[in-house]
Amino acid sequence: xxxxLTPTAQKPISNRRDSHVMLSRVANSLYWMSRYIERSExxxxxxxxxLQLMLDFADFNDDQLEKHWxxxxxxxxxxxxxxxxxxxxxxxxxxxxxxxxxxxPNSIISCLFSARENARQVRDQISLEMFETLxxxxxxxxxxxxxxxxxxxxxxxxxxxxxYSHLFQGLTGSTFTRNEGYEFINLGKFLExxxxxxRILDIKYHILLPSVSDVGGAVDAAQWQAILRSASAxxxxxxxxxxxxxxxxxxxxxxxxxxxxxxxxxxxQHLDGDLHRLSGKEHREYKSPEERAFGKLLSDxxxxxxxxxxxxGLHQFLQLVQTTLDRLDDHIYQEYMYxxxxxxxxxxxxxxxxxxxxx
Numbered sequence: 001x002x003x004x005l006t007p008t009a010q011k012p013i014s015n016r017r018d019s020h021v022m023l024s025r026v027a028n029s030l031y032w033m034s035r036y037i038e039r040s041e042x043x044x045x046x047x048x049x050x051l052q053l054m055l056d057f058a059d060f061n062d063d064q065l066e067k068h069w070x071x072x073x074x075x076x077x078x079x080x081x082x083x084x085x086x087x088x089x090x091x092x093x094x095x096x097x098x099x100x101x102x103x104x105p106n107s108i109i110s111c112l113f114s115a116r117e118n119a120r121q122v123r124d125q126i127s128l129e130m131f132e133t134l135x136x137x138x139x140x141x142x143x144x145x146x147x148x149x150x151x152x153x154x155x156x157x158x159x160x161x162x163x164y165s166h167l168f169q170g171l172t173g174s175t176f177t178r179n180e181g182y183e184f185i186n187l188g189k190f191l192e193x194x195x196x197x198x199r200i201l202d203i204k205y206h207i208l209l210p211s212v213s214d215v216g217g218a219v220d221a222a223q224w225q226a227i228l229r230s231a232s233a234x235x236x237x238x239x240x241x242x243x244x245x246x247x248x249x250x251x252x253x254x255x256x257x258x259x260x261x262x263x264x265x266x267x268x269q270h271l272d273g274d275l276h277r278l279s280g281k282e283h284r285e286y287k288s289p290e291e292r293a294f295g296k297l298l299s300d301x302x303x304x305x306x307x308x309x310x311x312x313g314l315h316q317f318l319q320l321v322q323t324t325l326d327r328l329d330d331h332i333y334q335e336y337m338y339x340x341x342x343x344x345x346x347x348x349x350x351x352x353x354x355x356x357x358x359x
Contacts, residue, residue: 007077008329026125027184028337029118034188036115040108041165042196047095048158049229054091056222069094075199076106108161109141127175137164183278194267195325197254198318200230224250231262252306268298290331297324
């Protein structure tokens, strides 16, 4: 099994004290607040769908369970951390690890705690309603009721996590001023969303059936339906394709749909608009290598067909998208959030030299 790219982690901001860096600190917190909330929602949906899928295959043995759950760990980049804490990958251990273990930075509880901490750091920049929603979610997860609800009915627990995310995003759209901060929130949301859609599709590549003979069978159909449900895309897909769920059509829909808000193309179009509004540049005026690679990929996707992607390799295409998004994340950090530490002594010396020249 080839290793998928690990989701990026929040990068540190230097300690330089000036007004511009204070803006970069705000941008960093808003961006990661949004990414962590989106990541937690996607993880909740993915775990909920796969737990329900297991009800249809209750006769799976330990080996089959491990083949099902390992790709999900791999997609989050958490396989190594998992096996430091657990001996085997099954429904209970994987879902607990991806939900409650704070040792895992991509677990739901870690993501939402990080989102709340980033929101706290920019408390004066976001609305009261936004912060109260995150704080309520934080208090829920800190309480003993959270694990009790999860143990008595995981579906209800994950539904609650999704509702917090939807409420927060709705309040953001309704109460946050349309300024540069809003662009950073959108950048975080749509970059994370596009990345997670690639990983949901790539999970299918790695699970890839107990045997080739199952292609087109009950397991195959159930897994492709689970892919759609993991992206909240089942109903939207059926509006466009009333026939059976076909692998090629599912991949085409989740990659290319211009109207479904979780498709890779739709997310990248949002990113493209936000990047141009933030930089003030006209379209097609990308300057950095990372921006140009992103713009080229988006342009290519306007002319690609699903047949071309499948012929060259779905997994390879999804890795290209992940790599491009990862590089774009680095560019956003370097361009808007990172400032090298100031050499105070050198600045004092330079100031003294300038004063002497003026005398």
